[in-house]
Amino acid sequence: MNTDQKADYLAEHTLRSCLLTTDHKRIGLLYLFSILFFFAIAAVAAALIRLQLISPTGGLLTTETYNRLFTLHGVFMVWFFLIPSIPSVLGNFILPLMLGARDLAFPKLNLLSWYLFNAGGLLALWAIVGGGVDTGWTFYAPYSTTYANGQVVTMVAGIFVAGFSSILTGLNFIVTTHQMRAPGLTWFRLPIFVWSLYATSLILVLATPVLAMLLMLVGIERIWGVGIFDPSLGGDPVLFQHLFWFYSHPAVYVMILPGMGVVSELIPCFARKRLFGYPFVAGASVAIAVFGFLVWGHHMFVSSQSPYAGMVFSFLSYMVAIPSAIKVFNWTATLYKGSIALDTPMLYALGFIGLFTAGGLTGLFLAALAVDVHVTHTYFVVAHFHYIMVGGMVLAFMGGLHYWWPKITGRMYPEQLGRLAALVTFIGFNLTFFPQFILGYLGMPRRYALYPPEFQFYHILSTAGASILGVGYALPVFYFLWSLKHGLRAGPNPWCATGLEWQTPSPPPPYNFETTPIVDSGPYNYPQPASPPPTPPPGEAPRMTNTES
Amino acid sequence: MLFPIWPDEAASGAQEVDQIVIGLVLMSLFFIIVVAGPILYFGFKYRRSRPANRVISHHNTWAIEITWTLVPLIIAVCFFVVAASVYFRQRHPPADAMEIHVIGKQWMWKIQHPQGKREINELHVPVGVPIKLLMTSQDVIHSFYIPAFRIKQDVLPGRYTSMWFVPQKTGEYHLFCTQYCGEGHARMTGKAIVLSKADYQKWLTSGEQSENPAKAGAELFRQYGCSGCHAGSRVVRAPSLVGLYGSVVPLEGNKTTIADDQYLRDSILLPNSQVVAGYEPVMPSYQGKLSEDALFSLIAYLKSLGPGAEEGGTQPLKYSNDMGAAQLLPSGSKGSAK
Numbered sequence: 052m053n054t055d056q057k058a059d060y061l062a063e064h065t066l067r068s069c070l071l072t073t074d075h076k077r078i079g080l081l082y083l084f085s086i087l088f089f090f091a092i093a094a095v096a097a098a099l100i101r102l103q104l105i106s107p108t109g110g111l112l113t114t115e116t117y118n119r120l121f122t123l124h125g126v127f128m129v130w131f132f133l134i135p136s137i138p139s140v141l142g143n144f145i146l147p148l149m150l151g152a153r154d155l156a157f158p159k160l161n162l163l164s165w166y167l168f169n170a171g172g173l174l175a176l177w178a179i180v181g182g183g184v185d186t187g188w189t190f191y192a193p194y195s196t197t198y199a200n201g202q203v204v205t206m207v208a209g210i211f212v213a214g215f216s217s218i219l220t221g222l223n224f225i226v227t228t229h230q231m232r233a234p235g236l237t238w239f240r241l242p243i244f245v246w247s248l249y250a251t252s253l254i255l256v257l258a259t260p261v262l263a264m265l266l267m268l269v270g271i272e273r274i275w276g277v278g279i280f281d282p283s284l285g286g287d288p289v290l291f292q293h294l295f296w297f298y299s300h301p302a303v304y305v306m307i308l309p310g311m312g313v314v315s316e317l318i319p320c321f322a323r324k325r326l327f328g329y330p331f332v333a334g335a336s337v338a339i340a341v342f343g344f345l346v347w348g349h350h351m352f353v354s355s356q357s358p359y360a361g362m363v364f365s366f367l368s369y370m371v372a373i374p375s376a377i378k379v380f381n382w383t384a385t386l387y388k389g390s391i392a393l394d395t396p397m398l399y400a401l402g403f404i405g406l407f408t409a410g411g412l413t414g415l416f417l418a419a420l421a422v423d424v425h426v427t428h429t430y431f432v433v434a435h436f437h438y439i440m441v442g443g444m445v446l447a448f449m450g451g452l453h454y455w456w457p458k459i460t461g462r463m464y465p466e467q468l469g470r471l472a473a474l475v476t477f478i479g480f481n482l483t484f485f486p487q488f489i490l491g492y493l494g495m496p497r498r499y500a501l502y503p504p505e506f507q508f509y510h511i512l513s514t515a516g517a518s519i520l521g522v523g524y525a526l527p528v529f530y531f532l533w534s535l536k537h538g539l540r541a542g543p544n545p546w547c548a549t550g551l552e553w554q555t556p557s558p559p560p561p562y563n564f565e566t567t568p569i570v571d572s573g574p575y576n577y578p579q580p581a582s583p584p585p586t587p588p589p590g591e592a593p594r595m596t597n598t599e600s
Numbered sequence: 601m602l603f604p605i606w607p608d609e610a611a612s613g614a615q616e617v618d619q620i621v622i623g624l625v626l627m628s629l630f631f632i633i634v635v636a637g638p639i640l641y642f643g644f645k646y647r648r649s650r651p652a653n654r655v656i657s658h659h660n661t662w663a664i665e666i667t668w669t670l671v672p673l674i675i676a677v678c679f680f681v682v683a684a685s686v687y688f689r690q691r692h693p694p695a696d697a698m699e700i701h702v703i704g705k706q707w708m709w710k711i712q713h714p715q716g717k718r719e720i721n722e723l724h725v726p727v728g729v730p731i732k733l734l735m736t737s738q739d740v741i742h743s744f745y746i747p748a749f750r751i752k753q754d755v756l757p758g759r760y761t762s763m764w765f766v767p768q769k770t771g772e773y774h775l776f777c778t779q780y781c782g783e784g785h786a787r788m789t790g791k792a793i794v795l796s797k798a799d800y801q802k803w804l805t806s807g808e809q810s811e812n813p814a815k816a817g818a819e820l821f822r823q824y825g826c827s828g829c830h831a832g833s834r835v836v837r838a839p840s841l842v843g844l845y846g847s848v849v850p851l852e853g854n855k856t857t858i859a860d861d862q863y864l865r866d867s868i869l870l871p872n873s874q875v876v877a878g879y880e881p882v883m884p885s886y887q888g889k890l891s892e893d894a895l896f897s898l899i900a901y902l903k904s905l906g907p908g909a910e911e912g913g914t915q916p917l918k919y920s921n922d923m924g925a926a927q928l929l930p931s932g933s934k935g936s937a938k
């Protein structure tokens with residue numbers, strides 16, 4: 052039993068304390084519930100899509116329903132799960148702890164962000180209930196503005212509102228990182244997770260307003276018929292694509308940078324090594340955020356964009372791959388001469404490296420102009436971005452959630468089940484999405500409810516994989532819930548990790564630290580691997596690994 | 601076969617694209633080995649329960665970082681250059697390519713051959729002949745994709761886009777719309793049918809026939825009163841259109857433009873946006889009065905008035921760059937009449 056009975060941040064249980072809290076940790080939990088709710092909706096849509104595609108002639112869904120489902124899946128996964136997943140849940144919870152701060156710089160704004168996020172999500176949900184939207188998450192004009200039936204305006208309004216939540220969160224993180232660092236915590240002593248949240252926040256603050264403007268223009272054209280994108284009204288449909296991808300390409304990095312940050316925490320901890328090339332990894336995060344703004348045109352190689360613009364965008368896309376490669380190499384080098392424990396978070400982290408590498412390499416296929424002409428708009432693209440977003444971001448999110456679960460709840464989850472879930476997820480993921488690369492190269496277009504029979508074999512593989520992936524997602528739900536009551540008490544630092552978040556009780560007290568910590572060294576200050584690994588102080592649960600023998 | 605593993609290669613660019621892809625696959629395997637190999641090896645050798653030499657000797661971090669920055673950089677630049685040069689060729693059809701008109705609409709493809717024959721959701725082409733598709737949409741954005749040719753191009757409303765290829769293997773291949781266009785998107789498919797030259801000629805003359813576009817355009821030219829100002833005894837002073845296509849046009853305000861398909865289209869629909877130097881902006885707009893089909897015919901007629909052509913000629917004569925490139929290319933790429 053934990054002898055420390057002082058009130059932690061979870062002690063209060065009134066409704067008011069839950070819904071009007073300004074504690075970043077509680078808000079992080081609120082976000083966790085929200086995004087899991089939206090994830091569940093989007094996952095059901097994915098399941099139905101995969102079931103429909105078992106047969107080339109469909110049969111389960113009408114094409115109309117199918118189109119609405121993939122739109123729902125895209126919109127909810129991108130804006131209501133992936134973008135807020137790591138920043139708003141783990142970032143919210145961990146960032147102030149990592150900085151040695153009592154809270155974010157603007158706690159009330161933080162709460163407002165959560166309300167805006169839910170308001171946006173509910174609006175989007177209202178659009179679904181009220182008849183749905185069949186434009187795809189990309190809302191390409193003039194289809195979305197003139198031709199589509201359904202609740203396009205409501206859906207767009209939902210995303211518009213949720214965008215403000217992104218902007219406010221980004222702003223909050225930037226100010227917090229600048230202003231609230233503990234004494235001695237200089238920029239180059241910050242954990243990489245902080246660096247990547249900072250880079251992410253820059254993107255959120257700079258790119259989301261463009262999305263907001265674009266969505267407003269879509270609404271204006273749709274409601275009042277003002278010609279902006281529809282050529283029959285005098286507009287330009289390619290302008291829509293430029294604006295959309297000017298936001299959405301950087302948003303891709305919002306959906307991967309925080310994952311890279313999490314992995315940069317996990318690898319040193321479970322290898323008991325300093326992160327190799329720390330300044331390069333930190334610099335790469337910022338480089339990705341900056342160069343990410345210069346490559347949007349690589350989504351438009353066949354859109355009628357000038358071939359010269361295409362070449363510039365292709366070249367810059369190759370350049371933006373380099374910082375990602377640097378990160379992968381540095382993570383790998385960190386393992387060298389480490390003392391490696393393959394605990395659940397580490398399994399997710401290693402899985403992340405593998406799948407992110409595969410996703411990144413196939414990105415080079417898409418950046419190659421002549422190859423992109425063949426594979427863009429096909430399942431190749433679908434597979435590619437799922438490798439980055441599911442293989443990358445979701446695995447990192449799961450890794451981070453397992454890693455910080457003891458900090459968040461004060462309890463350990465069952466380690467063996469955790470490893471099993473990580474393995475099942477990895478296998479299910481590859482079985483789902485690898486066949487889609489082949490499908491795409493064979494020419495199977497995306498967003499097709501029906502398809503020629505020769506593609507069926509790969510679709511069946513993919514659907515089989517998706518059911519395994521579903522098990523991988525469901526397992527943690529059960530054992531996390533179980534652990535809340537029955538998990539072993541974690542103690543402040545079950546992983547013997549460095550980082551300020553581990554120097555306060557689990558769960559932390561309302562204001563995080565009893566005394567403000569003072570920092571006098573860089574992150575990942577693990578003892579020389581030659582000396583025996585440190586053991587937890589007596590009185591706490593032993594680390595749940597089989598490596599002590 | 602139960603499941604295909606590689607798509608047919610049925611057009612000129614297909615092998616080139618496949619070669620780049622094979623290069624990319626090999627490069628990917630190399631990097632996967634470079635990353636996954638050490639992860640598995642270190643994960644085993646340095647696992648916590650296993651004694652190993654963990655004393656770190658000093659290494660030059662800068663040298664290592666620079667190496668693994670430069671090696672991928674060089675590889676990346678190589679792939680960029682190769683893929684971009686193939687793309688550049690894909691975007692620039694030869695001057696003698698045969699021009700086929702494609703109109704996309706929810707949810708079908710309407711196609712017309714230069715000789716006049718029309719078809720829907722099927723594209724018959726002769727083997728070994730460079731084909732250029734001049735495409736537009738009547739409603740939303742579509743995308744014309746023939747996987748066996750490794751080529752695709754979005755088809756936009758209000759604008760012409762083009763793509764070209766040389767079919768190299770007779771047979772039937774998939775034709776897909778790959779830009780989501782609404783409820784029937786998945787049904788907006790068809791077939792590209794590559795025939796021998798003789799079979800193509802036979803196919804052209806079989807079945808229902810329709811007038812060739814240039815001839816139909818000549819009729820429209822009279823019917824819509826264009827000839828009143830642009831030809832013969834002129835009531836209003838308007839520029840002559842003989843020899844216009846492909847030439848450099850001086851515009852008001854000391855600008856010039858190339859009279860390509862897009863320019864002709866814009867001049868018919870939005871005549872006051874680009875007024876020829878020395879003329880009054882008096883031409884009425886034909887926006888909403890002409891179908892896409894009629895526009896194609898009118899433009900085909902204007903093309904037949906290109907330099908060296910007789911008035912009322914019947915062959916669509918030559919060809920210019922697609923509109924995306926047109927503004928950027930020197931006018932030297934003009935082709936000569938056949």
Ligand SMILES: [Cu+2]
Binds near residue numbers: 303
């Ligand atoms: Cu992108």
Ligand SMILES: [Cu+2]
Binds near residue numbers: 777779784785
């Ligand atoms: Cu379509």
